[in-house]
Amino acid sequence: MRLDRDTFREILDSLLRNRSRSFLTGFGVFWGVFMLMLLVGGGQGLRQLLEKNFEGFAQNTCIVYPEQTSKAYKGYQKGRWWGMTETDVDRVRAMVPELEIVTPIISRWGQSAVNGENTASASMKGVTPEYAGVETPKIKYGRYINQMDLADEKKVCVIGKRIYEQLFPGGGDPTGQRIAVSGIYYTVVGVDYNEGNMSINGRATEAISVPYTTMRKAYNFGKRINLLCVTAKEGVEMSSVIPRIRSIIQRAHSISPKDNQAVQLINTQLIFGIVDNLFKGINFLIWLIGLGTLLAGAIGVSNIMMVSVRERTVEIGIRRAIGATPKQILGQIMSESVILTVVAGMLGIVVSVGILAVVELAMTQDGILKAAFQVPFNTAVMAALLLAVLGVLAGLMPAVRAMGIKPVDAMRDE
């Protein structure tokens, strides 16, 4: 079959001059693609919104914290309160070489921070510079706590986004200014814009981080620590080292080796894994439903083309009688199907992209996009290719039937 402008005109004519038939045929495919793209984009945006909650959080982190014992052991009764100490940090670091970072946190809740007339309620965290590897700060101004701050027990702090907004309502770079937290003055050295909802001992936005050593001294923590945060080295499964961490701490604190409740370990890898699986499932559903709808649309096209071929028996018969070869008829019906599916599908892509763009516009705050809802370009290209293939498949049956129409049928059918 020739594929020149003339053939194209001929096909376009027969599509455009039978508008309602073409519209009905194309609508199924339009709807299928529209839904698929919308679902894919929506799913992706939802995922990004959810992932926002874990922003900046290392995915292979484990947090260790003490709980009441649940078993009597070595003369201790069950239900005993115990605490971790700095020694635990050294123990775990020395005995579990698979770990990258081992760092303690001490914290105090419900502190009030003051800057002149402005006050804010904050949670205070004593951290080490390594902690940045567990919960990566998004430094907007200044820097994070460094080794020097730690060594010199400096009275410096990094403040979260909310604290910054409340204490410095005028905006601007606050570094170098001093704020009071529960009566002690700290120099602000950095602002952390991390907005993740998953954070240790209070949200990052409402946290004031100070050097671990400074806090230990100021509040008489002694050797006590609240939490132990560890991250695994590249390629190490966190769950494979967790039992060892647990037993090291159990042994050091005379806790029964069977008492899993006393030493709590939160494995973020597990949580990330759950979320990941959840979205894998959602994605699978999206594609299943989307492709199903698309397929239904394509079958619809095939069906209506079939009816249309029946309806066009006379027309096709005439064409055959005046010299169209069966191949030309086949080509015509197939081309009609392909063009119809591709055009309708493209329209579906365009409309869904438009709607997703509006959604993105609504999700944009202060010029910053919260989550990308737009479908990736590759997905759109793949969808377009898929449409072409579907068009061919949908046109196949009707075209073969049309090919079987004999020129005599044109005369018989009146």
Next chain:
Amino acid sequence: MALIELKDVNKTYQGAQPLHVLKGINLDIEKGEFVSIMGASGSGKSTLLNILGILDNYDTGTYHLDGTLIKDLSEKQAAAYRNRMIGFIFQSFNLISFKTAVENVELPLYYQGMSRHKRRQLAMEYLDKMGLTDWAGHFPNEMSGGQKQRVAIARALITSPRIILADEPTGALDSKTSVEVMNLLTKLNKEDGMTIIVVTHESGVANQADKIIHIRDGVIGQIEENVRHDNWDSALIK
């Protein structure tokens, strides 16, 4: 050699009860003749026309059209022969409803692969011959029966075929337009020397032809020379 030569053509429709429709047809039609084929329904005249028009196959015998043996052709060959050698005129006009008059006329040329511009020009020429220049852009449902049939005739003529096959060309027309259409065909025969074969059961229509072939029960009953065009009644009686 005659333009059309049929030798002992047989055709049987296979079915639960095989139907022997054409029982050894022998027929010669010379170039430039105006022939009508008459017969009752079921006589086999439509089948004969289909075979003449390469729309249908026959079982045994031979059919030569302009020296070419038309037998066991592939669909592609048959389509090409139909396109170049035969112009069809149908009872129900068989125009494509979503195409304008001029587009309908140029359709055979489209299948020849002629360029759009050239075939539009040629189609307009033929429409002009039919006196339908002003109707070129109209769709079939905007035209009268006579106009539609003239568009169909233009479409049949546009490929300069060897023969024109008309199947009850006046069957759907009133008597006045029937006469107009038949006069048009006569004129084509007389002035352009076009070979025309008309299948009809109306004696008035058949009378326009120079030769009337009566077909009955699958055989040719009688071939009448009709030079004087006066045998209205004799045709009716037979």
